[in-house]
Amino acid sequence: MKKQNKGTSGYRHLFVAPFIIFMLVMVVFPLSLLFYHAFTYEGSFTFDHFRAILTDGPSLAILWRSLWVAVLAAVIIMLIAYPIAYGLAMTGFKRGRTILLLFTLPMWTNLLLRSIALNNLFSLIGLENGFLALMIALVMNFLPIMILPLYVVLSNIDKKYIEASQDLGATPGRVFTKTVLPLSVPGIIAGFVLVFTPIVSTFFLSARFGGNSWRMFGQLLSDHYTTRHFGLGSVLSIILLIVVALTVLVLNRFSKVGNKRGGLW
Amino acid sequence: MNRKKLFFGIFIAAALIVLYTPILLIIVFAFSESGTISLSSFEFGFANFRELFTDTRILTAIFNTLFIATVAAFLATVIGTMASVGMLKMKRRAQSGLMALNLTPLINATIVTSFSLVLMFATLGMLSMGYIRLILAHTLVALPIVMIIVLPKLRNMDNSLFDAAMDLGAKPSQALLKVVIPQLMPALIGAFLVGFTISVDEFIITNFNNSGIDTIPTLVYARFGFRVQGVMRALSALVFLAIFVALVIVNARMSRKKRSASAG
Numbered sequence: 001m002k003k004q005n006k007g008t009s010g011y012r013h014l015f016v017a018p019f020i021i022f023m024l025v026m027v028v029f030p031l032s033l034l035f036y037h038a039f040t041y042e043g044s045f046t047f048d049h050f051r052a053i054l055t056d057g058p059s060l061a062i063l064w065r066s067l068w069v070a071v072l073a074a075v076i077i078m079l080i081a082y083p084i085a086y087g088l089a090m091t092g093f094k095r096g097r098t099i100l101l102l103f104t105l106p107m108w109t110n111l112l113l114r115s116i117a118l119n120n121l122f123s124l125i126g127l128e129n130g131f132l133a134l135m136i137a138l139v140m141n142f143l144p145i146m147i148l149p150l151y152v153v154l155s156n157i158d159k160k161y162i163e164a165s166q167d168l169g170a171t172p173g174r175v176f177t178k179t180v181l182p183l184s185v186p187g188i189i190a191g192f193v194l195v196f197t198p199i200v201s202t203f204f205l206s207a208r209f210g211g212n213s214w215r216m217f218g219q220l221l222s223d224h225y226t227t228r229h230f231g232l233g234s235v236l237s238i239i240l241l242i243v244v245a246l247t248v249l250v251l252n253r254f255s256k257v258g259n260k261r262g263g264l265w
Numbered sequence: 266m267n268r269k270k271l272f273f274g275i276f277i278a279a280a281l282i283v284l285y286t287p288i289l290l291i292i293v294f295a296f297s298e299s300g301t302i303s304l305s306s307f308e309f310g311f312a313n314f315r316e317l318f319t320d321t322r323i324l325t326a327i328f329n330t331l332f333i334a335t336v337a338a339f340l341a342t343v344i345g346t347m348a349s350v351g352m353l354k355m356k357r358r359a360q361s362g363l364m365a366l367n368l369t370p371l372i373n374a375t376i377v378t379s380f381s382l383v384l385m386f387a388t389l390g391m392l393s394m395g396y397i398r399l400i401l402a403h404t405l406v407a408l409p410i411v412m413i414i415v416l417p418k419l420r421n422m423d424n425s426l427f428d429a430a431m432d433l434g435a436k437p438s439q440a441l442l443k444v445v446i447p448q449l450m451p452a453l454i455g456a457f458l459v460g461f462t463i464s465v466d467e468f469i470i471t472n473f474n475n476s477g478i479d480t481i482p483t484l485v486y487a488r489f490g491f492r493v494q495g496v497m498r499a500l501s502a503l504v505f506l507a508i509f510v511a512l513v514i515v516n517a518r519m520s521r522k523k524r525s526a527s528a529g
């Protein structure tokens with residue numbers, strides 16, 4: 001069987017060519033340019049851009065702030081998303097999937113239009129731009145993304161495990177902490193990773209809701225783009241690449257949720 | 266047990282209300298002719314919508330958005346489908362390598378992708394090619410999702426058909442166009458629509474790679490701070506309603522299909 005197909009599948013592989021060419025030009029080449037620009041100045045090798053960023057107090061402060069704001073926002077989102085996903089998946093709601101869809105609907109509408117709406121709401125209730133406004137904006141924007149993987153994991157937990165621990169005399173609280181929670185860790189990590197990168201690199205939300213004292217990483221990068229400081233921008237991009245790579249490593253290490261259930265999207 | 270359900274029901278309802286309040290607010294105030302948002306200054310009228318349809322910059326932005334999304338989603342669907350067909354019979358290692366390449370733009374921070382694309386277009390001297398730049402960038406955004414949608418569908422398809430067509434003397438392109446594509450059509454339409462939606466929504470990459478071409482998101486961004494928000498509210502209301510209606514239709518159709526499939 002395999003041998004028979006060999007001749008035809010040789011042609012078949014050619015169908016991948018446009019994809020590979022496209023990705024080489026649009027992904028591999030641009031990413032290598034980041035490294036080129038980060039390590040060169042007017043054509044010669046240098047560490048100056050790295051030195052400039054890593055010794056610049058304000059830049060480092062923004063980098064640090066972006067990281068902890070993203071962690072804090074992700075934790076808050078998790079604390080809100082978990083009960084929602086748990087309620088939908090575990091308490092026998094009749095229209096669980098429809099309600100889940102209601103949560104994801106706003107995600108299909110434009111971030112900027114939603115932000116205008118939120119901005120209008122804030123001005124109606126008199127909330128000024130700043131930390132609180134930024135947090136609310138982040139939570140409301142990324143909540144649906146967190147709910148999805150949690151729902152997938154929770155609804156896939158075999159109810160027999162829960163029944164078994166109940167039969168063995170566990171209180172409802174212990175069933176949750178000893179059975180449900182450990183089994184949902186892959187969903188927690190997947191959700192965390194899915195929201196973390198976009199929050200670290202956000203520049204629109206922080207620009208519109210944070211005000212000047214809550215500038216984040218994405219804005220810094222955007223500034224270097226506007227002022228055509230390609231070297232500095234490349235260094236910041238590489239730092240962000242490293243952060244992303246680390247989160248992906250964590251995701252791969254602890255969870256196979258992405259591979260098992262392609263239905264996440 | 267019932268109390269538990271009540272607790273989660275209230276929590277979920279509260280979350281939904283909070284999530285939808287701003288959207289409802291903007292739709293309601295799209296019909297207010299007063300510039301400020303407050304309950305006391307609400308004046309019912311269609312001035313915002315009239316202004317919207319006479320503002321040529323907004324109309325151009327709407328055209329640009331739809332044009333770029335159509336071309337980019339089409340390109341992504343074509344490239345992604347071809348790649349999926351080509352990948353299917355490769356060794357597992359080659360497949361996972363290609364898939365990793367495919368997922369890179371999806372996993373990478375969008376702002377890094379944006380910045381690296383600027384460097385690339387600058388290096389290739391393409392900075393002034395407005396539409397081409399945006400179409401290429403949007404194709405890149407839509408492509409990974411297209412592959413994620415098409416590849417599993419292709420795996421579930423009867424694979425021998427392609428080979429059968431080849432054995433009967435079809436060229437690979439014929440086998441693809443006449444045998445594989447017709448069977449894949451529902452998945453391809455789905456992939457195109459998702460790619461289209463993502464392109465319409467895309468802001469960060471567009472904002473970085475924009476040389477004088479407004480799309481709806483970049484225009485909204487440019488006008489965000491201004492007092493002319495009345496027009497933007499009207500635009501938002503229309504976009505929200507259009508997307509909700511589209512999604513409701515798609516979902517109704519899908520659940521009907523599911524029901525008839527499970528019945529039959």
